[in-house]
Amino acid sequence: MNDSRPIRAKSGTNHEGTSAHNRRVMIDALRINGALSRADLARATRLTKQTVSNIIEELERDGLVNSQEAVRKGRGQPSTPYRLVPEGAFAIGLQIDRHVTRAVAVDLLGSVLVRAEAGLPPGGPSTGAKVILDLVAGVRSKLAGIVQQSETRLVGLGVAMPGPFGIDGSGDDPWMMGAWQKFPLLETLTAGTGLDVGLQNDAAAAATAERMVGAAHGLDHAVCLFVGYGIGAGLILNGELYRGANGNAGEIGMALLFAEGKSTPLEHRASLASLYQYLSADPADPDLHAHINDLASGGDPGIDTWIETAAADLRWSIHLIETIFDPQTVILCGSAPEALVNRLIAAIGPLLPSIAERRGRTLPRLQPGMADPWSVALGAAAGPIGRAFDPHFAAILKDSR
Amino acid sequence: MNDSRPIRAKSGTNHEGTSAHNRRVMIDALRINGALSRADLARATRLTKQTVSNIIEELERDGLVNSQEAVRKGRGQPSTPYRLVPEGAFAIGLQIDRHVTRAVAVDLLGSVLVRAEAGLPPGGPSTGAKVILDLVAGVRSKLAGIVQQSETRLVGLGVAMPGPFGIDGSGDDPWMMGAWQKFPLLETLTAGTGLDVGLQNDAAAAATAERMVGAAHGLDHAVCLFVGYGIGAGLILNGELYRGANGNAGEIGMALLFAEGKSTPLEHRASLASLYQYLSADPADPDLHAHINDLASGGDPGIDTWIETAAADLRWSIHLIETIFDPQTVILCGSAPEALVNRLIAAIGPLLPSIAERRGRTLPRLQPGMADPWSVALGAAAGPIGRAFDPHFAAILKDSR
DNA sequence: TTATTAAGTCAATTATCTTGACTTATTACT
DNA sequence: AGTAATAAGTCAAGATAATTGACTTAATAA
Numbered sequence: 001m002n003d004s005r006p007i008r009a010k011s012g013t014n015h016e017g018t019s020a021h022n023r024r025v026m027i028d029a030l031r032i033n034g035a036l037s038r039a040d041l042a043r044a045t046r047l048t049k050q051t052v053s054n055i056i057e058e059l060e061r062d063g064l065v066n067s068q069e070a071v072r073k074g075r076g077q078p079s080t081p082y083r084l085v086p087e088g089a090f091a092i093g094l095q096i097d098r099h100v101t102r103a104v105a106v107d108l109l110g111s112v113l114v115r116a117e118a119g120l121p122p123g124g125p126s127t128g129a130k131v132i133l134d135l136v137a138g139v140r141s142k143l144a145g146i147v148q149q150s151e152t153r154l155v156g157l158g159v160a161m162p163g164p165f166g167i168d169g170s171g172d173d174p175w176m177m178g179a180w181q182k183f184p185l186l187e188t189l190t191a192g193t194g195l196d197v198g199l200q201n202d203a204a205a206a207a208t209a210e211r212m213v214g215a216a217h218g219l220d221h222a223v224c225l226f227v228g229y230g231i232g233a234g235l236i237l238n239g240e241l242y243r244g245a246n247g248n249a250g251e252i253g254m255a256l257l258f259a260e261g262k263s264t265p266l267e268h269r270a271s272l273a274s275l276y277q278y279l280s281a282d283p284a285d286p287d288l289h290a291h292i293n294d295l296a297s298g299g300d301p302g303i304d305t306w307i308e309t310a311a312a313d314l315r316w317s318i319h320l321i322e323t324i325f326d327p328q329t330v331i332l333c334g335s336a337p338e339a340l341v342n343r344l345i346a347a348i349g350p351l352l353p354s355i356a357e358r359r360g361r362t363l364p365r366l367q368p369g370m371a372d373p374w375s376v377a378l379g380a381a382a383g384p385i386g387r388a389f390d391p392h393f394a395a396i397l398k399d400s401r
Numbered sequence: 402m403n404d405s406r407p408i409r410a411k412s413g414t415n416h417e418g419t420s421a422h423n424r425r426v427m428i429d430a431l432r433i434n435g436a437l438s439r440a441d442l443a444r445a446t447r448l449t450k451q452t453v454s455n456i457i458e459e460l461e462r463d464g465l466v467n468s469q470e471a472v473r474k475g476r477g478q479p480s481t482p483y484r485l486v487p488e489g490a491f492a493i494g495l496q497i498d499r500h501v502t503r504a505v506a507v508d509l510l511g512s513v514l515v516r517a518e519a520g521l522p523p524g525g526p527s528t529g530a531k532v533i534l535d536l537v538a539g540v541r542s543k544l545a546g547i548v549q550q551s552e553t554r555l556v557g558l559g560v561a562m563p564g565p566f567g568i569d570g571s572g573d574d575p576w577m578m579g580a581w582q583k584f585p586l587l588e589t590l591t592a593g594t595g596l597d598v599g600l601q602n603d604a605a606a607a608a609t610a611e612r613m614v615g616a617a618h619g620l621d622h623a624v625c626l627f628v629g630y631g632i633g634a635g636l637i638l639n640g641e642l643y644r645g646a647n648g649n650a651g652e653i654g655m656a657l658l659f660a661e662g663k664s665t666p667l668e669h670r671a672s673l674a675s676l677y678q679y680l681s682a683d684p685a686d687p688d689l690h691a692h693i694n695d696l697a698s699g700g701d702p703g704i705d706t707w708i709e710t711a712a713a714d715l716r717w718s719i720h721l722i723e724t725i726f727d728p729q730t731v732i733l734c735g736s737a738p739e740a741l742v743n744r745l746i747a748a749i750g751p752l753l754p755s756i757a758e759r760r761g762r763t764l765p766r767l768q769p770g771m772a773d774p775w776s777v778a779l780g781a782a783a784g785p786i787g788r789a790f791d792p793h794f795a796a797i798l799k800d801s802r
Numbered sequence: 803t804t805a806t807t808a809a810g811t812c813a814a815t816t817a818t819c820t821t822g823a824c825t826t827a828t829t830a831c832t
Numbered sequence: 833a834g835t836a837a838t839a840a841g842t843c844a845a846g847a848t849a850a851t852t853g854a855c856t857t858a859a860t861a862a
Contacts, residue, residue: 007437008619009430009445010640010792012423012452014819015416015848021797022413022850029410036408039809044410046799049810051413051850070858076808077858164756218409221646233725238794239411242638244727245622248756254724256717256753258659263717316657316664323655324634324725326645352657355565355649391411393639393794396422398447415850416817423819440840450841452819471827477839478827 011397022047023055024391027064030084031109032218035068037079056082063153064088064108064389084108089153089388090143092136092195093381095202096120096161096180097335098229099284101128103135104374105143105150106381108389110213114142115374119286124179125188133192140193156196156384157189160376162230163201164248198383202226202376203250204241206333206369207234208386209379211241214331215367221327224369225252225317227334227344228376229283231267233321234333240392255320257313266317270310272336278306289373293337307340311347318348318366322356330356333369341371412798423448424456425792428465431485432510433619436469438480457483464554465489465509465790485509490554490789491544493537493596494782496603497521497562497581498736499630500685502529504536505775506544506551507782509790511614515543516775523685525580526589534593541594557597557785558590561777563631564602565649599784603627603777604651605642607734607770608635609787610780612642615732616768622728625770626653626718628735628745629777630684632668634722635734641793656721658714667718671711673737679707690774694738708741712748719749719767723757731757734770742772 025045030036036044042052059065059082066085070078089108095101098120105114118135121127136157143150165181189197200208203226207216216222216236224234231253235242242249253267268274275292276283279302285291295303318330332345345368356365369375426446431437437445443453460466460483467486471479487508496503499521506515519536522528537558544551566582590598601609604627608617617623617637625635632654636643643650654668669675676693677684680703686692696704719731733746746769757766770776 007430007434007441007445009433009442010426012426012446012448012819013419013797014448015419015850016819018414018416018419018818019849025411025413029408032410033408037809040408041410044408045413047413047415048851050812050852053810054849070809072859074808075806075858075860077810077856079809166759167756237638237643245729246727246756246759248727249725251724251727251756254756255721258717316659320656320721323652324650326647326649326652328646355568355647355652355655358567358647393797396414396794396797413850416819416848417850420818438840449820451821451843454841455818471840473828475839476827476829476837478825478841480840 011399013396013398017396017398019055021391021396022051023059024389024395026052026055026059027084027389028391030065030082035081035083037081039079041082062088086111087147087153089155089385090147090150091155091381091384092139092143092157093205093377093379093383094132094136094157094159094189095205095377095380096128096132096159097202097376098162101132101135102374102377103132103139104377104381105139106378106385108385110209110378110382110385112374112378113146114139115377116142125183125185128180129183129188133189136189136193154195155388156198157193158205158380158383159185159189159197159199160202160205160380161199162228163203163232164251164254165199165201166246166248196384198387199247200241200243200380200383201232201248201251202228202335203232203234203333204243205234205376205379205383207236207331207379208241208382209375210234210331210333210369211236212382212386213378214370214375215329216331219328219363221325222329222331223321223325223327224331224333225314225321227271227314227332227336227341229271229273229335231271231317235325236327237325240390241386252317252321255317257316266313270313270317272334274310275303275306279303289337293339296337296343297339307343307347311344314344315348315352319352319354322354322365326355329363330366331369332366333375334371335373335376336371338371341368412800414797414799418797418799420456422792422797423452424460425790425796427453427456427460428485428790429792431466431483436482436484438482440480442483463489487512488548488554490556490786491548491551492556492782492785493540493544493558493594494606494778494780494784495533495537495558495560495590496606496778496781497529497533497560498603498777499563502533502536503775503778504540505778505782506540507779507786509786511610511779511783511786513775513779514547515540516778517543520687526584526586529581530584530586530589534590537590537594555596556789557599558594559606559781559784560586560590560598560600561603561606561781561784562600563629564604564633565652565655566600566602567647567649597785599788600648601642601644601781601784602633602649602652603629603736604633604635604734605644606635606777606780606784608637608732608780609642609783610776611635611732611734611770612637613783613787614779615771615776616730617732620729620764622726623730623732624722624726624728625732625734626715626722628672628715628733628737628742630672630674630736632672632718636726637728638726641791642787653718653722656718658717667714671714671718673735675711676704676707680704690738694740697738697744698740708744708748712745715745716749716753720753720755723755723766727756730764730768731766732768732770734776735772736774736777737772739772742769
């Protein structure tokens with residue numbers, strides 16, 4: 001006689017939620033616009049001067065902002081601009097890839113202060129977990145050597161690895177990292193570091209990085225098409241990373257393409273993995289990156305066919321993304337060698353006609369993102385920083401269960 | 402010497418924002434769970450009993466909730482459940498389609514109280530605008546005849562029509578409604594009705610309807626695949642309709658399919674329009690709906706080929722949606738005749754393997770939505786009601802500019 | 803030199819949620 | 833039957849954080 005299925009409801013909010021939101025909004029405004037005076041902040045956020053003053057004082061006490069030289073601009077009292085203090089917070093970012101793992105320490109503004117890399121032994125998590133924990137510990141202690149108080153200002157550890165997550169049958173598909181998917185990674189890292197740990201897939205991390213310091217900075221609707229070992233899309237929707245119901249949103253690499261009479265996942269045709277296969281190269285070869293860069297920049301005809309099909313498929317993907325998401329811009333990111341990315345971008349154009357062709361566009365339809373092998377780790381670190389400081393709905397609500 | 406580009410920032414919030422959010426959260430909880438006591442609400446929303454009591458009193462004064470018979474359930478004082486009052490608010494929904502326009506009056510719970518339909522003369526907005534305004538006025542006065550105080554409780558007019566919006570070259574594409582796109586519809590309706598007017602495309606409206614009273618009720622991540630004259634997807638992401646940067650998100654009908662050696666927009670192959678073309682039927686024929694229903698239910702072999710290709714394309718679309726959005730469920734909606742929808746659903750299965758196949762699923766991957774020609778108008782009306790009463794980020798912020 | 807303008811502060815006020823003690827109504831236990 | 837336990841809900845005071853309007857400060861324009 002128990003009719004009590006759990007009651008579902010969104011969480012309410014209170015004064016603390018209000019003030020937390022207002023603090024975040026001010027930090028966000030400083031991040032997007034650079035230094036601003038209290039009066040500027042009041043106008044921009046629609047808060048009163050007094051409220052802004054109170055919050056600025058609090059942020060200054062917390063070491064998150066500081067004042068700069070007053071600037072005279074016409075009549076009236078000169079304004080005192082405030083800016084974010086880079087050393088106000090730090091985060092560790094960790095990228096786990098097929099054959100390599102990278103860790104970075106990043107500050108509030110997204111500058112990378114420490115970076116470290118290690119090869120991942122083929123044994124999977126059983127041996128890899130220790131490598132990863134050592135790498136993180138190393139980065140952390142190096143950071144502590146560079147800046148004081150870094151430990152107390154560490155907001156978390158962000159992890160990025162190829163998705164999708166939580167799928168059953170990925171055990172022996174070499175396209176996925178089956179063994180890692182089953183491993184209790186978050187628990188291990190939380191226990192091993194004592195930090196707040198978050199996880200995203202590599203495309204999402206690339207998008208998070210672009211939003212913090214790249215082409216998506218200050219944008220509310222942007223999609224990063226990530227070309228790496230696999231292919232994914234990192235979705236910035238309404239100013240936040242969109243994760244989907246199970247954290248797998250954007251796994252566009254598994255979208256099916258119909259070509260040559262059969263259906264093939266996109267990432268079997270246009271990813272680096274497909275290029276390795278096309279070249280019969282060993283993905284674990286440490287010189288491969290440089291080799292491919294040479295091939296691409298040297299105009300080796302042996303790579304042209306692959307570039308052509310891949311570009312055609314990416315052109316289609318961009319059209320699809322524009323059609324489905326209606327973003328302000330699409331950003332081409334990836335861990336591909338720079339020369340290859342340039343060749344791809346050149347080969348992708350001109351873009352297919354789409355609803356993105358509209359009067360009054362200010363942003364290009366397609367932009368190159370960061371071509372830096374560290375950008376995924378940077379994005380991983382940007383996760384905890386965003387969670388701690390960016391305005392978003394969940395941050396207003398009372399602690400979610 | 403003017404370096405002042407506008408400062409961009411999100412809006413802050415204040416006490417009013419807090420209380421507005423908490424009111425919305427309580428309304429949402431009552432909508433999802435049915436009647437709840439103050440104590441239940443306090444637990445579910447994580448607000449204090451006292452706060453809940455205050456807000457409930459306010460909502461009761463406003464006529465949005467009322468109390469029911471106290472229920473004894475075990476020890477302790479019996480609880481008094483509160484429920485939403487259907488007559489607490491009303492909205493008008495307007496669907497503008499190619500050859501017909503429909504208007505409904507809907508209450509707070511999404512029940513349709515009044516419905517009216519009119520043919521749209523081929524002249525476009527120049528003659529159609531009056532038809533529409535008359536239709537709305539008629540529905541409105543009928544509503545006033547049924548319930549008292551309906552006018553003061555009218556929260557707005559929601560409009561649904563085929564997208565995409567704001568595109569240049571749609572003037573003579575017969576697949577779009579070019580003339581209507583250029584017409585200042587919102588301004589005309591605002592001026593003609595004095596109501597708050599909102600616009601969404603028909604797929605979005607279908608999703609809004611499913612979320613209020615259909616298969617997406619209480620879900621935070623659901624995608625409605627809408628098969629009508631065109632094809633679109635209505636996106637419920639993070640519990641809200643996602644619109645994209647320009648209100649055109651989800652226009653999946655323009656996604657390109659590669660088949661038979663050429664690329665074709667999805668909606669040229671799987672929409673009702675494509676069926677009309679396949680049958681060489683006149684879309685303006687008022688008997689067409691019934692005729693197609695007969696064809697589909699009678700098992701006429703003449704329609705089989707179309708159903709087969711359309712189902713294959715829809716199967717692919719569902720796979721794409723699952724892959725890209727990672728929703729809790731996909732809902733097949735549309736203005737197609739019921740027999741046709743049933744045939745399509747039967748022909749679509751089995752679904753392609755995707756990341757949506759996971760242990761512990763509770764919802765089906767694909768569900769049928771409302772098969773009611775009035776559901777788009779209902780969804781249009783659900784727009785203003787959601788804007789007025791559902792919890793969402795924007796509602797917390799101070800008036801956006 | 804003075805009026806004007808804009809930035810920023812001060813002190814009182816207001817809106818709203820929280821707290822903890824209290825009341826009420828019911829069932830469970832002895 | 834009487835009493836303890838439990839849960840719903842109220843009361844009144846308190847805490848938090850934004851708002852208001854007058855005021856101060858510091859610059860330029862006339």
